[in-house]
Every structure is written in structure tokens, then in C-alpha cells.
Amino acid sequence: MLRRIRVYKALYKKYHDPNSVFIYQMGKVGSTALEQSIDNAIHIHNFYSRTHPCSLRLKGLAGFGWRYYCKxxxxxxxxxxxxxxxxxxxxxxxxxxVRPAQERNVSMFFHDLDCYLYALYSNCDRTSTPPLATRTQDPAVLIKAFETHYDHSYPLTWFDYEFKKMTGIDIYAENFDKERGVMYRKNNKYDVMCIDIKQLRDCEKPLSTFLNQTVVLDGANQADHKWYGVLYRQFKKEYVPATQLVKLLSNSKYTAHFFK
Known part of the structure; x- marks a missing residue:
């Protein structure tokens, strides 16, 4: 118990440290490279379990039986x-x-690929799709897992359900400069810099000014260099999303605000 209390005290101290800079975003939008380039950076995707980037992993880490509820x-x-x-x-x-929703979703799917394949064969997330027989191991299972067990609307709602709820800032209330790929928002407690990942490399100077420290970005966390790199490249090349999914993403306020 004392050890756990010390852990909680250290966690509170870390997040309360006035020198900390928060890289607070939805995940798989280039934040690891940014974190490694900024002094005293804290990288976080969610302050609420509802907006965890992979709820399957969150619940899976809790274990089974009575230990699940304790965890x-x-x-x-x-x-x-x-x-x-x-x-x-x-x-x-x-x-x-921010990153185009479909690109971000594919990257996030492969990041947590083990969880979604388990869901495909077990239906542990209790979707309307029955579990796939384990003898079915053809390459199409990746597409089926992506289409039936992945939450494609996650990036469309993250700024409302997570960011605005935590900071009180409505990122959609002011126009995003799509040409420069950057915008600034603030209120009494928070100064926010929002960047399009595709223009992140051009933002070293604005980042340095915003943070009052020199920021030099590296190339960390490239999916092509991970164990699933070959599968990831093949999937991006061959996958054709359904018309309904294309409409969901392209007609969203997220896509309209940042990319159209």
C-alpha cells in the first residue's frame, strides 16, 4: 500500500510540474518524434478511459476474474x-x-493489431459480428478485423469527448490555417498549438518560439520500421475502404475543419 501511495504521489508531481509541456493528442499522429525533441515533455492520449485509443488493450491489461475489477x-x-x-x-x-482520419486509423489499427485480431477470433468486444473460426487464416482477416472491430469514428470525436472536456477549449471554434498547417488557441489556463502532421517538419521554428526552447525533430516511430512494416505497407497499398466509411470520414467536421 505504501509503495502504491508513493507511485501516486510521483504521478501527481509529474503532471503538476510547472516545467512540463504536454503533447496531448489522439495517438499515431507523429507525437513520439515530437516528445523526444522537447524538454520536459509529457505524452498523453487520454485523461478518460472512454477515450483510450484502444479500449480492448485497456481492459485486457486489467486481467481476469476479481483481479480485473481491482485493476x-x-x-x-x-x-x-x-x-x-x-x-x-x-x-x-x-x-x-492532427492527421487525416483514414491514415491515422490504419496506423493505430496496426499499432494495436494483436488486440483486434484477438477480437476478430473471440468477439471479446461483443460486436454484432460472430467470432471467426481460428482455422480461417487468409490475408483477408486483417481487413475483416479493421472493418468490424476498429472504431473508425474515434478521431472524429476525440476533440469533443476528450480535449474539450479536459481543457474547455473548442478546437473547432476558430478556423485552422490549412496552408501553414497550424493554429493557436488559448484560455485562462491553457496555451494550445495545433499542428497538421504533414507540415510538422516546417514547424520547428514556430514550435521553438511557442515553447521558448530549441526544437529539432527526429524521425522516430516510423511504422515502416516496426515488426509489422511489411504488412502495414501492403495494407495501405491494397485496402479500399467501403463507400459508407469514406462518407463517414470525409463528411465529418474533423476532416472539413483541418483538411478540406
Whole structure:
């Protein structure tokens, strides 16, 4: 118990540290390279379990039986501590990034590929799709897992369900400069810089000015260099999304605000 209390105190201190800079975004939008280039950076995707980038992994990490409920309580407590520390800060600088929804979804899917394949064969997330027989191992299972078990609307709602809820800032309230790929928003407690990942390399100087420190970006976290790199490249080349999915993403306010 004492060890756990020390862990929670350290977690609160980390998130309350006035020197911390928050890279607060939805995941798979180039944030790892940015984190490694910024002093005192904290990289976070969610302060609420509802907006965890992979709910299957969150629940899977909790284990089984009575341990599941204990671990889930612990996970929620950690999120609560992060929220309390974050909100207790006098002033916070935040960098958030955006990426076209379909690109981001494919990248996130492969990042958590093990979870979605397990869901495909077990239907552990209780979708309307029955579990696939384990003898079915043809390459099309990747497409089936992506289409039936992945939450494609996640990037479309993240700024409303997560970012606005936590900071009070409506990222859609002002126009995004699509040519420069950057916008700034602020309120009494938070200064926000929002960047299009495709123009991140051109933002080293604006980032340095915003943070009052020199920022030099590297090329970390490229999916092509990961174990699933070959599959990832093949999937991006061959996958053709259904018309309904294309409409969902292209007609969203997220896509219209940042990319159209």
C-alpha cells in the first residue's frame, strides 16, 4: 500500500510540474518524434478511459476474474490523479496534432493489431459480428478485423469527448490555417498549438518560439520500421475502404475543419 501511495504521489508531481509541456493528442499522429525533441515533455492520449485509443488493450491489461475489477479501479484512479494534477496547474502549454482520419486509423489499427485480431477470433468486444473460426487464416482477416472491430469514428470525436472536456477549449471554434498547417488557441489556463502532421517538419521554428526552447525533430516511430512494416505497407497499398466509411470520414467536421 505504501509503495502504491508513493507511485501516486510521483504521478501527481509529474503532471503538476510547472516545467512540463504536454503533447496531448489522439495517438499515431507523429507525437513520439515530437516528445523526444522537447524538454520536459509529457505524452498523453487520454485523461478518460472512454477515450483510450484502444479500449480492448485497456481492459485486457486489467486481467481476469476479481483481479480485473481491482485493476480497472486502479486504472481509473490513475486517470483521476492525472486529471487533478493537470487541472491544478496554474498554466499549461499543450501541443496537439492532427492527421487525416483514414491514415491515422490504419496506423493505430496496426499499432494495436494483436488486440483486434484477438477480437476478430473471440468477439471479446461483443460486436454484432460472430467470432471467426481460428482455422480461417487468409490475408483477408486483417481487413475483416479493421472493418468490424476498429472504431473508425474515434478521431472524429476525440476533440469533443476528450480535449474539450479536459481543457474547455473548442478546437473547432476558430478556423485552422490549412496552408501553414497550424493554429493557436488559448484560455485562462491553457496555451494550445495545433499542428497538421504533414507540415510538422516546417514547424520547428514556430514550435521553438511557442515553447521558448530549441526544437529539432527526429524521425522516430516510423511504422515502416516496426515488426509489422511489411504488412502495414501492403495494407495501405491494397485496402479500399467501403463507400459508407469514406462518407463517414470525409463528411465529418474533423476532416472539413483541418483538411478540406
Amino acid at each position: 480497472r479501479l486502479e486504472q481509473e484512479l490513475e486517470l483521476l490523479i492525472k486529471r487533478l494534477a493537470f487541472r491544478a496547474r496554474a498554466h499549461t502549454k499543450i501541443i496537439t496534432l
